[in-house]
Amino acid sequence: MTIHDxxxxxxxxxxxxxxxxxxxxxxTGPMLSRVALGQTRGGTLRAALLGFGVVNTLDPQxxxxxxxxxxxNTMFNSLVKFxxxxxxxxxxxxxxxxxxxxxxEFKLRKGVKFHDGNEMTSDDVKFTIERVxxxxxxxxxxxxxxxxxxxxxxxxxxxxxxxxxPFVPLLSFFTNTTTGSQIISRKALEKMGDEAFGKAxxxxxAFKFKEWKPGEKVSFVAHKEYFEQxxxxxxxxxxxxxxxxxxxxxxxxxxxxDIASTAPFADVPKLQQDPNITVSKMPGLNFRFIQLNIQKPxxxxxxxxxxxxxxxxxxxxxxxxxxxxxxxxxxxxPPAIAWAYEKKPRELCVFNPERAKAELAKxxxxxxxxxxxxxxxxxxxxxxxEIFVAQVNQVLGVKFTLDVMEPNAAxxxxxxxxxxxxxxxxxxxxEADEYVPEIFRTDGSRNFNKYxxxxxxxxxxxxxxxxxxxxxxxxxxxxxDLVVEDMPMIFTMNNNAHNxxxxxxxxxxxxxxxxxxxxxxxxxxx
Amino acid sequence: xxFLWYLTIRIGGALATIAAGSFLIFLIMHLAPGDPALAVxxxxxxxxxxxxxxxxHGLDEPVLVQFVIxxxxxxxxxxxxxxxxxxxxxxxxxxxxRLPNTIFIGLYGLxxxxxxxxxxxxxxxxxxxxxxxxVATGVAVLGISMPDFWFSYVLILFFALSLDWFPSYGxxxxxxxxxxxxxxxxxxxxxxxxxMAGVFARILRASLVETARREYVTAARSYGFAAPFVFIxxxxxxxxxxxxxxxxxxxxxxxxxVVIIERVFGIAGMGSLIVDGxxxxxxxVVQACALTFLAIVLSVNLIVDIVCALLxxxxxx
Numbered sequence: 001m002t003i004h005d006x007x008x009x010x011x012x013x014x015x016x017x018x019x020x021x022x023x024x025x026x027x028t029g030p031m032l033s034r035v036a037l038g039q040t041r042g043g044t045l046r047a048a049l050l051g052f053g054v055v056n057t058l059d060p061q062x063x064x065x066x067x068x069x070x071x072x073n074t075m076f077n078s079l080v081k082f083x084x085x086x087x088x089x090x091x092x093x094x095x096x097x098x099x100x101x102x103x104x105e106f107k108l109r110k111g112v113k114f115h116d117g118n119e120m121t122s123d124d125v126k127f128t129i130e131r132v133x134x135x136x137x138x139x140x141x142x143x144x145x146x147x148x149x150x151x152x153x154x155x156x157x158x159x160x161x162x163x164x165x166p167f168v169p170l171l172s173f174f175t176n177t178t179t180g181s182q183i184i185s186r187k188a189l190e191k192m193g194d195e196a197f198g199k200a201x202x203x204x205x206a207f208k209f210k211e212w213k214p215g216e217k218v219s220f221v222a223h224k225e226y227f228e229q230x231x232x233x234x235x236x237x238x239x240x241x242x243x244x245x246x247x248x249x250x251x252x253x254x255x256x257x258d259i260a261s262t263a264p265f266a267d268v269p270k271l272q273q274d275p276n277i278t279v280s281k282m283p284g285l286n287f288r289f290i291q292l293n294i295q296k297p298x299x300x301x302x303x304x305x306x307x308x309x310x311x312x313x314x315x316x317x318x319x320x321x322x323x324x325x326x327x328x329x330x331x332x333x334p335p336a337i338a339w340a341y342e343k344k345p346r347e348l349c350v351f352n353p354e355r356a357k358a359e360l361a362k363x364x365x366x367x368x369x370x371x372x373x374x375x376x377x378x379x380x381x382x383x384x385x386e387i388f389v390a391q392v393n394q395v396l397g398v399k400f401t402l403d404v405m406e407p408n409a410a411x412x413x414x415x416x417x418x419x420x421x422x423x424x425x426x427x428x429x430x431e432a433d434e435y436v437p438e439i440f441r442t443d444g445s446r447n448f449n450k451y452x453x454x455x456x457x458x459x460x461x462x463x464x465x466x467x468x469x470x471x472x473x474x475x476x477x478x479x480x481d482l483v484v485e486d487m488p489m490i491f492t493m494n495n496n497a498h499n500x501x502x503x504x505x506x507x508x509x510x511x512x513x514x515x516x517x518x519x520x521x522x523x524x525x526x
Numbered sequence: 527x528x529f530l531w532y533l534t535i536r537i538g539g540a541l542a543t544i545a546a547g548s549f550l551i552f553l554i555m556h557l558a559p560g561d562p563a564l565a566v567x568x569x570x571x572x573x574x575x576x577x578x579x580x581x582x583h584g585l586d587e588p589v590l591v592q593f594v595i596x597x598x599x600x601x602x603x604x605x606x607x608x609x610x611x612x613x614x615x616x617x618x619x620x621x622x623x624r625l626p627n628t629i630f631i632g633l634y635g636l637x638x639x640x641x642x643x644x645x646x647x648x649x650x651x652x653x654x655x656x657x658x659x660x661v662a663t664g665v666a667v668l669g670i671s672m673p674d675f676w677f678s679y680v681l682i683l684f685f686a687l688s689l690d691w692f693p694s695y696g697x698x699x700x701x702x703x704x705x706x707x708x709x710x711x712x713x714x715x716x717x718x719x720x721x722m723a724g725v726f727a728r729i730l731r732a733s734l735v736e737t738a739r740r741e742y743v744t745a746a747r748s749y750g751f752a753a754p755f756v757f758i759x760x761x762x763x764x765x766x767x768x769x770x771x772x773x774x775x776x777x778x779x780x781x782x783x784v785v786i787i788e789r790v791f792g793i794a795g796m797g798s799l800i801v802d803g804x805x806x807x808x809x810x811v812v813q814a815c816a817l818t819f820l821a822i823v824l825s826v827n828l829i830v831d832i833v834c835a836l837l838x839x840x841x842x843x
Contacts, residue, residue, distance in 0.1 A: 053802045056566050057613040064568030138578045140567040178570075195614050214612030214620055215802060216794040240696070243798075244789040247695055250682050251792065254694020408560035408807055415564070415571075426569065445572060 039507065043525040044236040048257040049516070050264075053215060053243035059198035060182035061132040064140035066428045069178045070261060071218050071239050073517030075115070076182035076203035079106055079125065079174040082430060082513040086336060088171055092120065092183055092204065098467065101166035102149075108157040113225040114185040115208035122153035127186040129161070132179075141180035143445050144173045166465040168472060169433035176518050177430045206232040206521040217241060226521070233507070233524035239517075252277060252502060258525070259501035259508060261516050265325040265380060268498065276503050280510035283327065283335040284497030287435060288425035290373065290388060290490035293417055294449050298371055303363035305487040309348055310356035311395035312388060318493050321384035326495035331480040332435040334494045336512040339473040340432040346484045349491055353395045360396050367397030374414075374422040376407045385423040388492070417448050430513050436460065436476050440483050451488040455479075529835065536831065540824040544817065548600075549593060551816045555809050556589045562610040562807035583609050596813060605817075610808040611799075617814045620799060623699070625818065628788075628795035630700045631711050632780035635718030636773075642723040647730030652757075654735060662727060669724030678717040678790040685713055697793040714791040718784055722776055729772050733765040740764075767837055774830030781819050 049055075052067035060072055081091040093106040112120040131137050133145035147167045152160040163170065173179040188202035200209050204227065207220035217240040222232050240257065242248045245264040251257045253274070263271060263279055271279045290308075292299035299305055314328030330349035333340045360367070375385035382404060389400045400421075405413075413419045426446070429435065437460040438444045442452040459479035466472040484491065499510045506526035511519060563579040564571060580586045584595065599606055605617040612620065650662040686694035692713050698706030737743065738761050746760045747753075785797035796815060803811035 053798065054565075054611055054806055056610065062613075064566060064570055066568065068568075135574075138575050138582070140570040140572070140575050142575065143570075143572055198613060199615070213623065213794070214608070214615050215799065240792070242695070242792060243802075246679070247790050247792060250679070250687065250790075251695035254682070254686050256693055256695040256792075406560065406805070408565055408805060409558070411564050412559060412561050446569075
């Protein structure tokens with residue numbers, strides 16, 4: 001049984017302390033202050049970033065790593081944000097409208113103060129979004145905003161984005177996640193300059209910057225003038241970086257940290273039994289697959305690719321490599337994006353050795369075909385690739401081998417399509433457009449194996465102009481149907497997203513969007 | 527004259543080694559596949575942003591040109607800025623926070639290893655073939671053969687999680703609190719000390735046993751000198767020379783080989799800096815660490831040789 005089968009798509013399944021946390025998921029602004037009455041104030045939350053050793057910059061418009069965003073989100077807000085049900089809700093904007101398909105108009109909250117004391121106005125918003133889209137900024141997220149034609153500020157609290165073509169996904173890119181749209185203080189940036197700002201930035205978030213010890217931790221203190229009344233409860237937040245996941249376990253068990261950004265799959269069952277630790281889990285925003293170089297033999301044959309998919313027992317991989325902490329995938333869109341997720345398993349992605357052999361018979365490549373699958377690491381990542389290779393070798397009689405590399409080198413081979421096959425994946429992507437459209441449209445920004453299907457392109461383009469979410473979801477699913485028929489990669493699995501915290505921590509609300517840093521305002525140390 | 531000449535040659539050799547070593551590491555790092563731009567820009571990186579990043583950091587120049595630029599900078603006393611690990615932080619700042627932690631833990635471990643090995647090695651040699659010898663030798667083998675990450679977790683489980691005597695994670699730098707550093711650094715120092723103590727104890731034992739059989743020791747005994755006097759003046763002083771040499775060699779391990787221990791205990795040290803730097807392709811950070819390592823190892827070896835030369839004047843003749 002997988003998470004989404006048993007619990008329904010997108011629903012959180014908490015292990016402990018679930019009811020309290022779950023109930024708060026949709027509580028926003030004014031209601032929170034009512035909840036606030038019984039909260040403990042003060043204290044420092046030690047919130048470890050687990051599995052990361054590097055934070056490269058705290059400048060949202062220059063940041064590219066998930067770890068950068070997990071940390072800098074502590075200090076920033078965006079126009080909008082995701083709630084616990086993956087619905088977009090107000091953040092710095094009070095409301096928004098689309099007067100026509102190429103225009104987004106936002107009304108901003110009044111009286112929001114930056115950490116430097118200046119008021120946040122439409123001028124800062126314009127400056128921020130123009131900055132991320134400017135070539136000179138060299139933002140890795142630039143492409144997300146180049147669709148914007150012009151930005152207008154009718155008044156201090158209103159901002160209007162006019163796009164070149166209708167582009168529905170833009171709203172998601174304005175959230176406080178990993179797209180670099182966190183609103184910065186124009187005055188602070190202009191005073192400090194890019195480099196100094198990247199080390200000590202100024203935002204509107206519940207916590208302001210205190211200290212950054214590279215490779216060790218980043219520290220924050222409460223922003224007294226934070227716009228959400230009565231928040232935050234904490235005096236301070238420390239984010240230590242713990243690259244070794246096992247050390248995260250000893251740290252939380254020994255009381256050296258209070259909460260962690262994730263929990264190692266293998267340790268989840270044990271942690272669940274510990275009365276001092278709460279573990280939350282939900283389907284994560286990620287997608288793991290075996291990328292195939294469809295331009296070269298043997299993966300230039302669709303029958304061969306289908307045979308591989310049919311020979312892959314995804315349940316077995318999830319059980320053995322993820323210790324059950326995930327679910328098989330039959331497309332690219334993860335279950336957490338419920339409205340665009342195909343609930344019914346696609347037959348070509350369901351383990352079927354007989355059909356696999358039948359497809360192999362139609363292929364120009366036979367049993368004994370050799371190929372090298374790149375992977376990296378030593379832990380579950382390498383393990384799942386090993387299982388995949390063993391399965392296809394056993395079912396089809398092919399002779400696939402593993403090439404274990406170092407992640408950076410592997411990623412550059414993946415980008416360049418300089419490989420035969422590689423176990424890889426996309427993580428922390430919150431918008432449906434970042435899956436099927438960006439990966440499979442002919443000119444998609446992450447279409448590295450140069451897949452192309454004009455029908456898919458048409459459906460993707462239609463989806464980008466469809467403001468009705470349900471209809472947009474249908475278009476994306478249809479496009480995904482066609483992609484799966486062509487099988488440009490072996491869609492494999494989605495893994496759960498976890499957080500773990502000790503019993504001192506109250507009010508933490510896990511989110512599928514896992515933005516970490518901006519999940520601390522309602523937290524208190526009860 | 528002999529000693530000064532010896533010193534001059536050794537220092538000259540050390541400087542040449544540093545120069546050659548830096549160049550080799552530079553070459554290897556740049557020839558290895560991978561790209562700091564990918565480590566910095568993440569999954570969203572586009573071809574344009576990667577090209578812009580490479581141009582900004584001079585990575586589009588030929589490798590030799592890059593080396594000359596780097597070497598010039600270093601000769602002027604500037605180690606540069608981190609390019610991929612901790613964007614734009616001066617590397618000298620990183621070293622200033624990391625090096626004391628590594629040196630503290632290293633020396634702490636070394637002292638623990640010395641104390642254990644001097645006691646165990648001497649006891650085993652004096653009670654050769656007896657129970658003490660068997661136990662000491664057995665424990666030494668255990669110390670050498672236990673994987674350090676495993677031993678670290680055993681220490682944490684027992685002393686931190688069960689007994690709650692020490693923190694299970696994290697290290698207080700000596701600059702913040704010396705007592706805190708000794709307390710939070712004890713388990714990692716012990717984990718580092720275990721294999722060293724094993725090696726030291728065995729070498730000391732072997733060397734003591736061998737020296738005790740020498741003819742001059744027999745002669746000393748036949749003069750009627752007291753056994754403790756013979757042991758200290760005839761046996762121990764001569765037996766300690768190979769021990770000091772091995773001690774010097776272990777410094778390499780203390781600097782770079784303790785990455786796992788730094789990771790497990792959450793110590794911000796040099797080992798994790800160079801490894802994170804290598805993974806992120808942060809060339810200037812790796813170069814700076816390598817330079818520091820080379821300088822330290824060569825200085826320590828030099829000091830060890832000088833100590834040995836003073837212990838055994840024949841060496842400089």
